[in-house]
Amino acid sequence: MGQCIGTAQTEQERKARFRSEQIDRYLSRLAKEELNVVRVLLLGAAESGKSTLVKQMKIIHSNGFTAEELVSFKPAVLDNLLGSMKFVLHGMGILLIDLEHTRNKVHAHSVLSCGRCFDEDQMLFPFVSYALRCLWADAGVREAADRGYEYELNDSAHYFFEHMERITAPEYKPTEMDVLRVRLRTTGVLETQFKINRLTFRMYDVGGQRTERKKWIACFEDVRAVLFVAALSGYDMHLIEDPSVNRLKESLKLFSSVCNNVFFKNTSMILFLNKIDLFQQKILHSGRHLRHYFPQYRGADCDVDSAARYIASLFLSLNETPEKLVYHHFTTATDTSNVQIVFQVVMETIIKENLEAVSLL
Numbered sequence: 001m002g003q004c005i006g007t008a009q010t011e012q013e014r015k016a017r018f019r020s021e022q023i024d025r026y027l028s029r030l031a032k033e034e035l036n037v038v039r040v041l042l043l044g045a046a047e048s049g050k051s052t053l054v055k056q057m058k059i060i061h062s063n064g065f066t067a068e069e070l071v072s073f074k075p076a077v078l079d080n081l082l083g084s085m086k087f088v089l090h091g092m093g094i095l096l097i098d099l100e101h102t103r104n105k106v107h108a109h110s111v112l113s114c115g116r117c118f119d120e121d122q123m124l125f126p127f128v129s130y131a132l133r134c135l136w137a138d139a140g141v142r143e144a145a146d147r148g149y150e151y152e153l154n155d156s157a158h159y160f161f162e163h164m165e166r167i168t169a170p171e172y173k174p175t176e177m178d179v180l181r182v183r184l185r186t187t188g189v190l191e192t193q194f195k196i197n198r199l200t201f202r203m204y205d206v207g208g209q210r211t212e213r214k215k216w217i218a219c220f221e222d223v224r225a226v227l228f229v230a231a232l233s234g235y236d237m238h239l240i241e242d243p244s245v246n247r248l249k250e251s252l253k254l255f256s257s258v259c260n261n262v263f264f265k266n267t268s269m270i271l272f273l274n275k276i277d278l279f280q281q282k283i284l285h286s287g288r289h290l291r292h293y294f295p296q297y298r299g300a301d302c303d304v305d306s307a308a309r310y311i312a313s314l315f316l317s318l319n320e321t322p323e324k325l326v327y328h329h330f331t332t333a334t335d336t337s338n339v340q341i342v343f344q345v346v347m348e349t350i351i352k353e354n355l356e357a358v359s360l361l
Helices: 002-035 050-061 067-072 074-095 102-112 126-136 139-146 157-162 176-181 210-219 232-236 247-259 276-285 304-316 336-353
Strands: 037-043 189-196 199-206 225-231 268-274 326-330
Touching: 037 050, 037 336, 050 176, 050 189, 050 199, 050 225, 050 336, 067 176, 074 102, 074 126, 074 139, 074 157, 102 126, 126 139, 139 157, 225 232, 225 247, 225 336, 232 247, 232 276, 232 304, 247 304, 268 304, 268 336, 276 304, 304 326, 326 336
Parallel strands: 037 199, 037 225, 225 268, 268 326
Antiparallel strands: 189 199
């Protein structure tokens, strides 16, 4: 009987050892896989273009969007189009611009009173489609849209207006560029994963609104690189949450808190100065000169390069650790080729700074 008990215990011990070895092998494999994972934290104030960069990573490194995924953005595109037209109509009141044709007043009322512009099948209501087209053909509406920077019209409004015929067509299906342009507020933390060579990149996009920033701390652990995005074109704009605060100054304050955070003492810091295309348009054509908002600027009013370099210097001067490098790039997040080129340089920087961590030496 003693022998039977001893045999049973030995068998149990053998199974336990086997199970323990299996767990050890699994954990070892998992640890090796984790060495090849590069976590990138995407931070920045609201409206900086972070989410657009995430979409670009999907297009460039993850075979883009499927037909079903593209269609899923249709409600958001239609809402963006309607919302942008509403904003322009309100802007006309601010700028004291009248409609060219009084008959378009009924169309303006239709748009302003419309809460939802499509049916259960995601088909744009015909009366909304007709109203939008009539309004966009009105010279008063176009003048107000062209002066959108005076009442902070969103960046994508002109794009959707210019593609209105296609977007309002019954057979409309969103394109990748439509998806890049559509504005959706990021709440919580969104993870995007893609592979480059032997490395797996996990990019975490966190909402940039002030109410979302308390969630950032949960993403700080084991981050190899912080990619901070700031919109250059926000130099003359104000926060939606607090109209008394300049958007670029808010980004500068936020960058300082991130760059000098103890969590990121040994983390690669990359700065994307985004929306350089919109910045160029404003500096050259709007009359809203940088010196009006940043009096310390001493460059020429229409010198885009000088103005951009000045803003870059403001960000870089906030780094309190001289030996810590901050790599900065000027970007246009909606331009896939631009993002592809810049991001390739960024990835090489991250990989170079993390060779030991990813066991590639």
